[in-house]
Amino acid sequence: MAQEKRVVKGYEVVQAIEIGKVEVILAVAEQQNKPYLVCYCTRQNLLSMEQYYGAESGNDYLMAMQDFTERIQDEVAALQQERANLLLDMPVLTANECYALTSEANFENELLAIRPERLRPEYRAAHHQLVVAIGGFGMSPHSRGRTVYVRNVYSGKEQRWNRDDMLGSVKPEHIPRWVQQRLEQQQAPEKKRAQQRVDAR
Template sequence: MAQEKRMAGDYEVYQALPIGRVEVILGIDMANTEKPYQVCYCDQNNLFGVDQFYGAEGFADYLEAMQEFTKLMQWEMEKLQTERSAIPKPMPPIQPAQCLPLKSEDDLMGRIVVVRPEWLRPEFRTADNQLIWVTGGFGASGNSRGRSVFAQTLYSGDEFRYYREDLIGFLKPEHTPTWATEKLAQLQAEKAPSKPRPRDEAR
């Protein structure tokens, strides 16, 4: 069976390079006589994990389109370098031996879990991207038939959707870095409901 063509609107995806949190896309539509080439971004960080294309720009010339394609790639690499330089010390990948494996009955809601490094793109295979705080999803419940797990990256606060099988387990206490404990306490404080003020203080 022929593989279904990947399309970005009317443009067939000709080049797609993942970098950072996006893909940079070059599409071709030879039926478009004015601008047969298109460069855009794509991400899949949504509820259904489907392609979302944005920032599209059309070109009449292939070389001009490739120049824009490489420019977007360079911008994304510079963003990653800036993010990495802001981290005070190296954070090597967390390995399975440092974790307690997940059990089918484990409830993940509100807990810190480790993402498998192979699930992440190579540029994100570091501890600051592996440690996540689970916030919801059917896959977060123990013995659930659901797979989706919604979580925040503990270090940056970015929100992502995972499958339960993308997760290694719980980081063993002796391997838990100080920054992770501090970030968790901060998140829990932010999510905690505020206490009502006494009536005599409400005025």
């Protein structure tokens, strides 16, 4: 069975490289006045929907290819800078550092690690793995739903994963020192709002 062609804005995708938070795309539509298109695609939203932006079209293939490769190089440079800015050791967390999750496990408010193989190679490190479950049917062991909404401990950003993407709950002796500070920072606004509601009564 022939694989369905991927089309972006009427252009057929011929090259696509996932790097960092984006996918860099080169697409072609020979019938267009400007047959070559370069753009970004991201799925950094809670529904993991494809969102395209930064589209540039032209009639010179070599210029389009140069644009395509330069965008990839820019993403690599940004990732290298991100790594250089980390002041903490961020080793990858494996099954050895986690308690295995059972079929009866409830994820609510658990400190969990995402399976490294579910992350892109450039993101296989503790600050991308460590999350706290905050919602979704997948938190409960007997629910039909598998979606788990989490908050990344390091960045504070909310993400959407599936129940089987979770490696396990992190053993106390392997929880990095920075985790507690980050959790307190993220919980502070919630505690403040709760106190304001109490004071307003």
